[in-house]
Amino acid sequence: MRVSKAMVKCLEAEQVKVVFGYPGAAICPFYDALYESDIRHILVRHEANAGHAANGYARITGRPGVCIATSGPGATNLITAIATAYADSIPLVVITGQVNNDQIGSDAFQEADITGASEPFVKHSYLIKDKDELPKAFKEAFYIAGTGRPGPVLIDVPMDVQMQEIDFNYPKTVDIRSYKPTTKGNMLQIKRVIKALNEAKKPLICIGGGVFSSDAVNEITELSKVMQIPVVTTMMGISAFSADNELFYGMIGMHGKRIANKAVELCDVIFLVGARVGDRAIGNPDAVKKTTKVIHIDIDPAEIGKNLGVDIPLVGDAKLVLRKMLELANKKTHTDWLNELNSLKSEETVKPVKQGTVNPRKFINDLSDKMPKNTTVVADVGQNQIWSATSYKIRDGRFLTSGGMGTMGYSVPAAIGAKLADENHPVIAICGDGAFQMSFMELATAVQHNVDIKIVVMKNNFLGMVREVQTNVYKNHLTAVSLDGSPDFITLAKAYGIPAMRVDSEETAQKAIDKLASHKGCYLVECVVDDFESTLQL
Numbered sequence: 001m002r003v004s005k006a007m008v009k010c011l012e013a014e015q016v017k018v019v020f021g022y023p024g025a026a027i028c029p030f031y032d033a034l035y036e037s038d039i040r041h042i043l044v045r046h047e048a049n050a051g052h053a054a055n056g057y058a059r060i061t062g063r064p065g066v067c068i069a070t071s072g073p074g075a076t077n078l079i080t081a082i083a084t085a086y087a088d089s090i091p092l093v094v095i096t097g098q099v100n101n102d103q104i105g106s107d108a109f110q111e112a113d114i115t116g117a118s119e120p121f122v123k124h125s126y127l128i129k130d131k132d133e134l135p136k137a138f139k140e141a142f143y144i145a146g147t148g149r150p151g152p153v154l155i156d157v158p159m160d161v162q163m164q165e166i167d168f169n170y171p172k173t174v175d176i177r178s179y180k181p182t183t184k185g186n187m188l189q190i191k192r193v194i195k196a197l198n199e200a201k202k203p204l205i206c207i208g209g210g211v212f213s214s215d216a217v218n219e220i221t222e223l224s225k226v227m228q229i230p231v232v233t234t235m236m237g238i239s240a241f242s243a244d245n246e247l248f249y250g251m252i253g254m255h256g257k258r259i260a261n262k263a264v265e266l267c268d269v270i271f272l273v274g275a276r277v278g279d280r281a282i283g284n285p286d287a288v289k290k291t292t293k294v295i296h297i298d299i300d301p302a303e304i305g306k307n308l309g310v311d312i313p314l315v316g317d318a319k320l321v322l323r324k325m326l327e328l329a330n331k332k333t334h335t336d337w338l339n340e341l342n343s344l345k346s347e348e349t350v351k352p353v354k355q356g357t358v359n360p361r362k363f364i365n366d367l368s369d370k371m372p373k374n375t376t377v378v379a380d381v382g383q384n385q386i387w388s389a390t391s392y393k394i395r396d397g398r399f400l401t402s403g404g405m406g407t408m409g410y411s412v413p414a415a416i417g418a419k420l421a422d423e424n425h426p427v428i429a430i431c432g433d434g435a436f437q438m439s440f441m442e443l444a445t446a447v448q449h450n451v452d453i454k455i456v457v458m459k460n461n462f463l464g465m466v467r468e469v470q471t472n473v474y475k476n477h478l479t480a481v482s483l484d485g486s487p488d489f490i491t492l493a494k495a496y497g498i499p500a501m502r503v504d505s506e507e508t509a510q511k512a513i514d515k516l517a518s519h520k521g522c523y524l525v526e527c528v529v530d531d532f533e534s535t536l537q538l
Contacts, residue, residue, distance in 0.1 A: 003131050004029035004162040008037045013170045020050040024070020027097030029162035045441035047074050049413035051081020055090050056417030064091040064145040068250035072110030073095045082152045083121040087404025091150035093141050100160040115156050125154040131164045141224030143174040148181030149300040163222035185316025193295050194328045202337045203229045219322035227332045231262040234281045236403040243393035250335050253281040255386040259344050272296040274318050276303045356504045357530045364391040370517045376418050380431035383464035386535040388430045394427030403424035410429015415453045433459040443496040454516045461528040493524040500524035
């Protein structure tokens, strides 16, 4: 069979059901073969959004998402999405077309060295010059992307290779000598971790996104329950622990909950699980290290101790390690410690707002009370991300966002991918008016493929987070942050055939929330927010 057909057969062998892409000449042989497959192809309106949609899909399914683009600008447009996935450890298999072998290096039309250009942002990449290498490359790509610390893997296939004939035989196993992730965890270190947690007077669990990668949500919840250890999360760890759980104290970091940051300050042992604790999570790691014993579990040894010094390192898959810990864990009580934390709780002040606007935190909080518990919330980047992370109470759903790279325009395409991954879960994309204008063309994708997502646009006519920095740090020198000239988002949505409404009062807010919770099909809500609304908590 042709290599192009073999590429499709590789995807079918990996049980791929949905792919996201944008065709072009150099990948047309593959698309011609895809025509005869049952794999569902979702045509996006910009290649980067194919990567973001595959990202959302992967995070819900737990399997590598697949995105496709042609050579040259098609491939380079994917780089931002590849970097976004790499920063958050999301498994992707990225397939790109390339110019013919004999044209590589000749500056041919739509030629770009995509394997070289994407090298800093992939776990591995393949340029398939020999047709017989293709089945093995696909098998390895899915294995590498989805095992160890997950991440994106790129497969670049020249057009002439796609047209060649091959005796197709898909490998059943993978054996890469140089790639052997440690998963089980050292038993002596596991016992040390349990001993440290048993001896702690004020232990604290900090959950990161790695808990999702290893499917360890149930295990970390059970460990916290058995040992009565309070829990905080990084932004990427939000929704790994129910907001209703009495042991949950919120997100840490520069935009986190005060009580969560106070818990980090007061604890005597902090147990990091799949969290890299970057600069936005713990701003002063040296101060934490002076007063706190640090335990860190991660499947990637390079992350342990990188940002915060560690007393007990443990390399392994969180699910497997936590299962072993549960076998050894004794029931504990930390009444005094929990009482101390609970005494620090306070009701957040609801700030009065200017007439004709709404409080974004209150809107998001009220929305979380109305939506089903299993709702997936996809936050974009900027002020809307912080309001969503701190105000939406995730109970039995998921919270998705671009944490490591902070990629604006992520939410709408990622929401499409998340919905296609599990159509039984409601999905809401929350974005600012700046981020929305980076990806609103994907409303056409949602309409074309009948993808039921809800969109909330927080409109304050500014690049809000940058404006806030310029106000607070740069003496209110507002430069290049005004979004004057933006379209009427209600009219825009209706141009796509999507019903929409504007929220500019408490009364309209409640009507909009009811619509978001009950409407079947796409629906857009624009929330008018004070131009100078802040992310700071009152």
